[in-house]
Amino acid sequence: GCSSKKNDAQTEGAVNENENAPEVRDKINIAVDSDVGNMNVFGSGNTYAYISNQIYEGLFALGYDKEVVPRLAESWEEIDSTHYIFKIRKGVKFHDGNDLTANDVLFSYKLMQEDANYNQYVINVDFEKTKVVDDYTFELYFKEQNAYTFTNLSNVNIVSEASWTASPDKMVTTPIGTGPYKLKDYLSGSYITLESFSEYWGGEPSIKEATFTVIAEPSQKTTALETGEVQLVMNVQISDIGYLMTNSDYNVTLDTGVQSLSFFLNMNENSVFSNKQVRQAFGYALDNDAINIVAYDGYGKAGTAPFSAAMKDYSEKMVGEIYTTTDVGKAKKMVDESGVDGGVVKIATNGTSAQIAAAEIIQNVLSELGFTAEINNYDSATIWNVGSDPTQWDVLLMVTASPSGYGVDSMKAFLGGLNWSGWKGESFDRFMQLCKETIGANSVDASNEKAVDVVKVIEEEMPIYSLVQLANSYAFDPSLNFRVWNASSLYLKDLKFE
Amino acid sequence: MTVNRRKRHKSQLKEILGRLSRNRLAMAGLIIILLIGILSLLAPIVAPYNFAEQNLKATYAAPSKAHLLGTDKLGRDIFSRLIYGARQSLKIGILSVGLASTLGTIFGSIAGYYGGKMDNILMRILDIYQSIPGMLLSIALAASLGPGINNAILAIGISTIPAYARIIRASIMTVREKEFIEAAIAINASDYHIITKHVLPNSISPLIVEITMNIGNSILAAATLSFIGLGAQPPSPEWGAMLVEGRNYMRDYGYLVIYPGICIMTSVLSFNMLGDGLRDALDPRLKN
Amino acid sequence: MFEFIAKRFLWLIPVILGVTFFVFTIMYFTPGDPVRLMLGANATEQQIQQERDELGLNDSFSVRFVDYLKKVFIDFNLGNSYQTKQSVTDQILLRFPFTVKIALISVLLATLIGVPLGVLAATHQYSWKDNISMFGSLFCVSMPSFWFALILVMLFSQKLGWLPSSGIKSWTGYILPCVSIALGGAAGIARQTRSSMLEVIRQDYITTARAKGQKEMKVIFNHALKNALIPIIMTIGNMVGALLGGALIAETIFSIPGMGVFMMNGISQRDYPVVQGGVLFISVFFCLFMLLVDVVFAYVDPRIRSQYKSSKTKRRKGIRKYDS
Amino acid sequence: MSINNTLLEINNLVVEYVADRKVIKAVNNVSFTLNKGETLGLVGETGAGKTTIAKAIMRILPDPPAKIKSGEILFEGKDIMKMSEHKIRDIRGNSISMIFQDPMTALNPIMTIGKQIAETIGLHEKLSRAEAEIKAIKMLEKVGIPGERFSEYPHQFSGGMKQRVVIAMALACEPDLLLADEPTTALDVTIQAQVLEMMDKLKKELNTSVLMITHDLGVVAGTCDKVAIVYSGEIVEYGTTAQVFDYPGHPYTKGLFNSLPRLTSNEKRLKPIKGMMPDPTHLPVGCKFRDRCPHAIDECREERDRNVNIGNEHFVKCDIMTKEV
Amino acid sequence: MATMLRVENLKKYFNTPNGELHAVDDISFEIEEGKTLGIVGESGCGKSTLGRTILHLLDSTGGQIFFEGEDVTYLKRQKLKKLREQMQIIFQDPYSSLNPRMSVREIIMEPLLLKGEMKEDEMEIETEKLMETVGLESRLADAYPHELDGGRRQRIGIARALALSPKFILCDEPVSALDVSIQAQILNLMLDLQEQRKLTYIFVTHDLSVVKYISDEILVMYMGQMVEKAPADELFANPLHPYTMALLSAIPIPDVHAKNQRIILKGEIVSPINPKPGCRFAARCNYASEECHKQQYSRELSKDHFVSCHKAEFINK
């Protein structure tokens, strides 16, 4: 393990500096809620995203507004929609002193295939044809046209082949990238300290050292901000947002992310929701605003479509009637017409308080519709097993997201891949066909256009329903120029204390 | 050889109860427990609202006439939830301890009465059992059984069996040496008769003390399980779960943590006071 | 004594095997799939199965158990965490020192508070001193520990700003977590001290010591307390033993990278190598620690010491039977 | 009997225990004197109050529950009950020492016996630790235990040896008064003989006065100069051993002698005292023995002083029987 | 008169962590119906173990036991049950020998209940009779043992032993824990019962004056072995074994004029773990010679007077 014990000077320093502000502050403490775990290019989780964004770089990245920002590629040329030529930046150094060449890029792309989680990002890359032209030219071929491929590639980080092979633990605890920061110190479960990389090609950042402190207990993060132990809190506990917002000592940023609280409906025979009319009635009866207020203190956004409005392919045209109407009377009538007369409905949640609160409201709504609902809470490891067994639930709450940032992509995964709802038949085939067309469209615009059709099918059949679009919340010292980087992340290089 | 040391004994049970009744702390504990018990039984009558009754228009209401102790985020009446919650908390305390003490007694009696190999084997199993930290064990069990109040009861119960087994074993081993056991053998009593009529009734008092004290501990353990998401789940008004849920709102709505906290503390305190009092009362060496 | 220690070391083998089997079985029957947690919603069923195969999760119980035993006892390798990919052994060696530190400091604190309080209560039985210290103790053990910890934070970090609210980057970080653990422990120790002191104080040899003209303080501390020590040490030992498994609540609230949170995460993510390796490690340590406690007993009490001596000691039945 | 020959004088001692709100009248108006170099036997059945009297003399009665209600205990003319805590600690173990009923429990199990003896010496004599230990070894050898067992623990000793250690400890500072509370009850007969003989030897050597507490009349006959018979917290008969044994005056004393199976006689039936000792929480008014007394008459219910001197300092607490005599 | 109980070469060894403990080693005797055999010896010499082995409360290691002429050393369940109804036991400690959670009535009735031959009311009547026999007031039937004094408690123990109308009772120091005045009451009661019911007693004690008073014959034990056995009067008048002599001389006599010469023994009795062959008393004996350490020598020196000592004749010259 890579660890060291104490470096008190730094925390205490931070506390003091908070009071005598004028000096230039080049250190920051950031509260995160979990340990980073694996720090090599295959990591996962929020904390990993915050850290890998500083340590690693890909050929390009998606910026604050999801715009494409060149990084290790100086420029590129689209020969056709399945063939690109990248010019690699010269003079880029890895943290261990190795120089970046196109070989490393190819190595890293191939490396992606090794990981069960990451291989999806390069699944469309045609490695037979893809090749290194010279030290600074990289030629990339795709197997087929895919609207999301380019976005997917932004997840491929580049490591040096030499460093990777030399690393005793495959960089799990000793990450080496080209990013503006390199790992200084790591105590598993407690903190990760990054320091600025003096040979960074883009110049040295203003913040020289950043410590990510793991604070698992949510209210303790807020406390740490109050006591000055940290200057930035990632994911503020919802119940503290109001408190922090009313306090001028802190800034709070809310950012609607790609996640939403959704639920699956069980469309199999055994469930009352096998009846389409009942499903729709349920949709009409639900008041997403109320759920947002109760479960998220109103800091999310009421769901308006099967996926979050922050998704790249979202458009106003997707807003469905079942989302905008709250009409219990109509819903009751629909249930009556459907011929389904009451029954027991099992609601499954993952036991977090937000989901339970939502489940409790759903329970109320269902009882108004004449159903008896019971809530079953499972832990996050079992909810997956429960989900794949449709005898155990009728409504299954789940937070959905999309790694690529495209809603249709996520719908395809949840409904086409997992398909816990058990959606079958003609409408399902149509849905799959539409997905294929959307993803394979020859332009992003065309793709986004098609996405609306996908959404309409889903809204019609309602195998899945999005209740609330979740917001990510960040609280920080007002002197920090914090902005949310793409996909709820952080880009330290741009931050400074003013 | 003899020591002529003969003590005068008075009516034992009466004496114990007498001693207990003069222990103010213990009596206070007993009275509070009874009050909580009665209140929880009468919950549907006493509580002004149903514990699940939502009122989304009156969320986080501060204590008032309509809601004596305020409402929570779903607008549910906290006072009513606390009263109903007593049922859950007492249920956890009593059932988990009941489970553990019953199984512990069976194990302990067999080990203690038969001794020898049987004892050795059972005790080694308990060694293994106990070398896994109790809280860890109950977390693992709760995780494997799934969250929920009944599983929390099972998990807490199972993980505390060894303590009871050891107590009952130790106390049976002392009783086993007593001559009245030999007398029973001499009049042809069967093992079963001896264990149930002679051994157990005489080794039960340390168990009773342990039970009263552990009911409190189980309520606390359940709260801890809730803290890590494995105890009773929030729709059920179990105090621990309410406390855990409320801690998120500590800054704005302090009463959400204060009331359930007080409930837990008072009931655990009462069980402990009663248990301590019982222990003093049952131990003639401690009398003044 | 040596023979006794050697015997206890031999006992470790069945205990370790037993614990391994026990934990393995629990985890085997625990529903939940670590692979899903690793790969997330977007992974296809095929990917999942492939990963399960790689981890050997599709094998039968016995194959998996034997494989695990082989790995642990022949290769001396606890494996890598599914979730973080880090070596379980490394992680344990990293975290365990924190756990031990927290455990020892808290128990020391608890002992320093609990023992004098218990002695005070016992020597003034039924006086106000007794009542106050015992009520205080009961009060402390009755408090939900996370509640108390949060109150400490509100007071000492938020209001007064004296101590950090979390983390252990400097020694000040140990204060709040250790106090929050020690309080309940101190109460337990005080209660145990009281009752075992009460028992000892009534013994004839205490009267003998007084009859020698010895000062009351010395009678209490040199004669009574030393004799009352065994059950007190037992309580303290049990407390340390329990804390060796990690102080989950304190670790969570104060962000301490100890065994408790580590194991907890392992359990909730079905990270089998972490749970199995962790429990194995903890239980071996626990057994060794309990052995240490027994050695301390022998040090404190010559009667116990002589039981361990292999030489033929005289055993007399004497009047034991009648003087209880 | 000259005044300055009196070592211990107890006048009208009353001790009660308050337990569970009940008052146990353990010692009721006890008076006696003990002269220098003399051995007084205090004889009585269980619960008669013998130990309580001895502890009262040492001022080590546990309070609560014990309460000395009245009376005075004069040791060398000074009232023990009025002494300062410091003063009484000086006397304890030094001028007055005590041997407890049960040698099995009277020794601290986790302290070497040598240390336990040296502790007494160290407390009362200005000696260095090493000197105190040398003296402790001497004491051990005096009671017949080899000095090399100095650093052994009580559990390594047999009952008889433990009792010797206790005696060594009690005699370490050459006390003027030794309170021996049933020193041999817990021992086997042959060991009892050993211990009694040794005590006798040491007592003569050091000219110590002894209060020998026992319920065994045989032991009294062999060791005591005077004897006091205790019944229900009262001394019912007091005199020289010869007086009491040859001419027992109190019906209880007589009953006691009749209850004993004797080696010398060949009676086919014993003549036991009927009934039992009264409950110390509800002592009868008047003569406490009257319910069991074959000679009891109505007058025995009266509350009055019935102490009678039936000749040469032989006191009997019964004026009915003695009248007849 | 018929022989009630005969014991031949009875042995009982215990396995202890320190070795084999010879608690009872090669003891033989017989008792006639209606007679009392006293067993004396110091603490730990094996008196209780001998008694318990005879009663089958402990399994014997060797030797034979005959009850009314029948070999009862090894018995099957049913036979053992029958045998136990014939043989009962009264314990030393009236506190630990009675279950504190049972009332006097329940304790006395329990043997009848377990035998299961009587109806409820018959048992009640029988219990009352038994209480009367042992001199317990019938108002005490519902009292609990701890409410009673030692004497009364011992009476309960006696009543329980009598409930099955046994022929033989083992009395294991039944009066040692009692005050002299109460002791006399109980001894008288036991003698009365023996007369009325023709009971055979083994009376275990360490109090020589008591044993002389109650026994017809006395067996002296030392470290698991029988050192001397003789009719009561004979033993006291004419002790042959040096240990018996020491024991007798050590008894404190409640008589100021008795000037007996005490024989003070050196050392103490220790527990007989892995004993060496030879006389176990030799280590403390003033007369011991080499042969004493080699082997024991038992014989009948005069009529019915057994002694186990090489030097018996020499000493008593």
Ligand SMILES: Nc1ncnc2c1ncn2[C@@H]1O[C@H](COP(=O)(O)OP(=O)(O)OP(=O)(O)O)[C@@H](O)[C@H]1O
């Ligand atoms: N600590 C105590 N608390 C309450 N009562 C006590 C206490 N000690 C003694 N007594 C009571 O006081 C009375 C006298 O007791 P004491 O010990 O003096 O008798 P004793 O003559 O020494 O008896 P023994 O022969 O059993 O030693 C008894 O009734 C006893 O129950």
Ligand SMILES: Nc1ncnc2c1ncn2[C@@H]1O[C@H](COP(=O)(O)OP(=O)(O)OP(=O)(O)O)[C@@H](O)[C@H]1O
């Ligand atoms: N169950 C047992 N296991 C091992 N040793 C035993 C057991 N019972 C008795 N002993 C030993 O056997 C020896 C004889 O014991 P026993 O009880 O028969 O003596 P005793 O003569 O009755 O003594 P006491 O007068 O004290 O009752 C003692 O050394 C005792 O320690």
Ligand SMILES: [Mg+2]
């Ligand atoms: Mg006494």
Ligand SMILES: [Mg+2]
């Ligand atoms: Mg015995």
